[in-house]
Amino acid sequence: MRRKGKIPAFTETMDLKEYIELVFNDYTLRTITLGTAILGAVTGMLGSFAVLRKQSLLGDAISHAALPGIAIAFLITGSKDSNTLLVGALISGLIGTFWIRGIIAKTHLKSDTALGLILSLFFGFGMLLLTFIQKQPNANQAGLDKYLFGQAATLVESDVWLMAIITGLCLFVLLFFWKEFKLFLFDTDYAKTLGFNTNFIDILITSFIVLAIVLGLQTVGVVLMSAMLLAPAAAARQWTNSLSKMVVLAAVFGAFSGVLGTAISASQNNLSTGPVIVIIASVFVIFSFIFSPSRGLLFRQIRFIANRRDLELQKTLAFMYHIAETHEDISHPHTIKILNNFQGYTRKTLQKLVDKNYVTLDGTMWSLTEKGFETAANLYNQQAIKDE
Amino acid sequence: MNSAQIEIQLIASLVAIACAIPGTFLVLRKMAMISDAISHSILPGLVIGFFITQDLNSPLLILLAALTGIITVVLVERIQKTGLVKEDTAIGLVFPALFSIGVILIAKNANDIHLDVDAVLLGELAFAPFDRLIIAGADIGPKSLWVIGTILAITIGLLIAFFKELKISTFDAGLAASLGFSPALIHYGLMTMASITTVGAFDAVGAILVVALMIAPAASAYLLTTDLKKMLGLAIAFGVFSAISGYWLAHWLDASIAGSITTMLGILFLIIYLFAPNKGLIAVMYREKQQRTEVSLLTFLLHLKNHSEERERHVNHLQEHINWQKVRAKTVLDLALKNNMILINNKIVSLTQKGDEFTSKAIDYIITNEDAQIEDMKDDFFLFRG
Structure with missing residues (x-):
């Protein structure tokens, strides 16, 4: 049942169609693709909560804190069965998480210090145990260090089933407590006054985050697991302001990172899956940062420039208005030269004013139209009305 | 105790002191997690530096890797400034991406590069005494001892020279700025020192232990005192104590020295966390x-x-x-x-x-x-x- 070893080495010339056929036919590749996709989906989903609660780095701390649990589970049971080890990881991850909360609540140490402390201390202790295990003469300890960087190639069908079941459970709880989660996320105090047990909701969310991280240790590893939690959620955040959309989007981004990462690492030699998935997820983030329509840097810059142009147009119009004001006939022509002293003016803006029918041009002379005069007169009033 | 053992303990102690000094300021400035990010993201810098210099102890490599650390800090600040995500998310996005690039670089060039990711994360202090620095045919001690010794000397020099500036800018950034110290200069100076220390120490103790040695002694000291000088002294003392006792723990268990030192730091912190006179649990x-x-x-x-x-x-x-x-x-x-x-x-x-x-x-x-x-x-x- 347990098929070990590397993903079959594919040639780089292999095309997409062949690869997709392979995904469906090859046991190892199918298992890994499914596994990373499910993992990406569940971490993306829960990661949204971590990101919105400003607990982004908690994932990093938890994944490191899980390491001693793996070693201790192995020392106690002597079994390398991934489920046993994951229970150990879960317990030590939870201990780490609650210790972090304890440090923040009971001492004056800040959250960053608490996170860094637990992260490095638990990880160091885990390494002590791992090296200790390696030196034991009788133990067949090989394979524990796959949890450091993860080895997707060691996934078997039962692992994927476990992931699927936990994802299902997580989805169920999410839907069941959706209203509570949402309320808790955005207005904890209000949730408390409504009589919800916020402590319970808090512990529930945190426990699920720990669970998702522990699930990913075998595939992505302790060191990179935090990115799986953060990156899809951070990318999804850029596209929407609605929690439900964000959770769904994050799950989709996560799943795609998993599938694409597996595909790329499978089609090249010497590429471990974990880092590739993280890079793909980071690419999603960069893409979202730049190209998201409402928050993205590109469109923000475009909007910024458009606003500036608009403002300059209005400035020119206002300047013209003040000149026209002094004349009895508002459409009295003036030379364009007058405008040269004025910085907001360019040939283009002038043309735009003509297009909008605010100004008429006649050779080197311009004159304000009735419409232009009206608009300019109300320019500041409108602003004042808008501000109110 | 043979000479190799003494040298290992000496290196570990020097690393502990070199980490405790910037660590204290990082903890006080609420930037402890930055050290974690730096320690991970120096990996691509190390790999590229290794391609160029082919020597893990070359000063150029240390500078290149430290530069990656500073790039990390700048990237985090840039992302944070866009307002698209919060600061902690920015940290969490940057360092795994850089670390992944490092891991992939190593994997793709596994034949040309004798750099093990495990070794980068964990270091191997036990081998440090075997890599000797030989000048004009004379053996003047392990290379790592000289590297970390130099870094420590620079750190102490800077600490003494800029103690007042560091102190004021840490506790009252506004006052520091109005007195004419540039907060940005001090900030990036500290970040540069933290990066260089991380790189210099990683070879001996690994990236994770660097984080532990920076944060844990400072955090433990912070629970005991609120006086900056005392805190620095206590952090150094805790670091050195853990380094030496950790070495003997590793000796006794026949396990990783870096792991044992971290474990000693953990035990020390746990005791102080529980029993500190005013701020303990x-x-x-x-x-x-x-x-x-x-x-x-x-x-x-x-x-x-x-x-x-x-x-x-x-x-x-x-x-x-x-x-x-x-x-x-x-x-x-x-x-x-x-x-x-x-x-x-x-x-x-x-x-x-x-x-x-x-x-x-x-x-x-x-x-x-x-x-x-x-x-x-x-x-x-x-x-x-x-």
Whole structure:
């Protein structure tokens, strides 16, 4: 049942169609693709909560804190069965998480210090145990260090089933407590006054985050697991302001990172899956940062420039208005030269004013139209009305 | 103890001191997680540096890797400035991506590069004495000892030279800026030192232990003192103690030295976390319990003052009226009796002269919210001390 070893080495010339056929036919590749996709989906989903609660780095701390649990589970049971080890990881991850909360609540140490402390201390202790295990003469300890960087190639069908079941459970709880989660996320105090047990909701969310991280240790590893939690959620955040959309989007981004990462690492030699998935997820983030329509840097810059142009147009119009004001006939022509002293003016803006029918041009002379005069007169009033 | 053992302990101690100094400031400036990010993201810098220099101890490689550390800090700040994500998310996005690039670079060039990711993360202190620095044919000690020694000397020099600036900018950035120190310069100076220390130390102790050595001694010291100089001294002492005791733990268990040093740091922190005199968990919980009792006492005395009828002041009635559990009610009654605040006559509780005055004062205290007016009153109330 347990098929070990590397993903079959594919040639780089292999095309997409062949690869997709392979995904469906090859046991190892199918298992890994499914596994990373499910993992990406569940971490993306829960990661949204971590990101919105400003607990982004908690994932990093938890994944490191899980390491001693793996070693201790192995020392106690002597079994390398991934489920046993994951229970150990879960317990030590939870201990780490609650210790972090304890440090923040009971001492004056800040959250960053608490996170860094637990992260490095638990990880160091885990390494002590791992090296200790390696030196034991009788133990067949090989394979524990796959949890450091993860080895997707060691996934078997039962692992994927476990992931699927936990994802299902997580989805169920999410839907069941959706209203509570949402309320808790955005207005904890209000949730408390409504009589919800916020402590319970808090512990529930945190426990699920720990669970998702522990699930990913075998595939992505302790060191990179935090990115799986953060990156899809951070990318999804850029596209929407609605929690439900964000959770769904994050799950989709996560799943795609998993599938694409597996595909790329499978089609090249010497590429471990974990880092590739993280890079793909980071690419999603960069893409979202730049190209998201409402928050993205590109469109923000475009909007910024458009606003500036608009403002300059209005400035020119206002300047013209003040000149026209002094004349009895508002459409009295003036030379364009007058405008040269004025910085907001360019040939283009002038043309735009003509297009909008605010100004008429006649050779080197311009004159304000009735419409232009009206608009300019109300320019500041409108602003004042808008501000109110 | 043979000479290799002494050298290992010496290297470990120097690393501990070199980490504790920037670590103290990182903890105080709430930037502890930056050290974690730096320690991971120097990996691509190391790999590229290794391609160029082919020598893990070359100063150029250390500078290149430290540069990656600074790039990380700048990237985090840039992303944070866009306002698209919060600072902690920015940190969490940058370093795994850079670390992944490093891992992939190593994997793709596994044949040309003798750099093991495990070794980068964990280091191998046990091998440090075998890589000797030989100048003009004479063996003058392990290379890592010289590398970390130089870094430590620079760190100490900078610390002494800029102690005042560091101190002011850490505790009052606004004051520092108005006095004419550039906060950005000090910030990036500190980040540069943290990066260089991380790179210089990773070879000996690994990236994760660098984080532990930076944060844990400083955090432990912070629980014991609020004086910057004392905190620095304590952090250095804790670091060195853990380095040496950790070495012997590793010797005894035949396990990773880096892991053992971290474990010793963890045990040290746990002890201080629990037992620190004022800020330890036990002290805090004791104080909180004390305060709860004292607040209860005050509530109780106010109740007595408000009710002159005997029915309300009967011992049994008090229990149900104020809705305390028996144990707590007894603690409060005992405390009040001990302080001569109340008299119990025939199961009827009444305030004494002293209790009455105390309660009146307490009401004043509660009603007056202005600090200045109650300043002289504060000493009278054991309730509000500390």
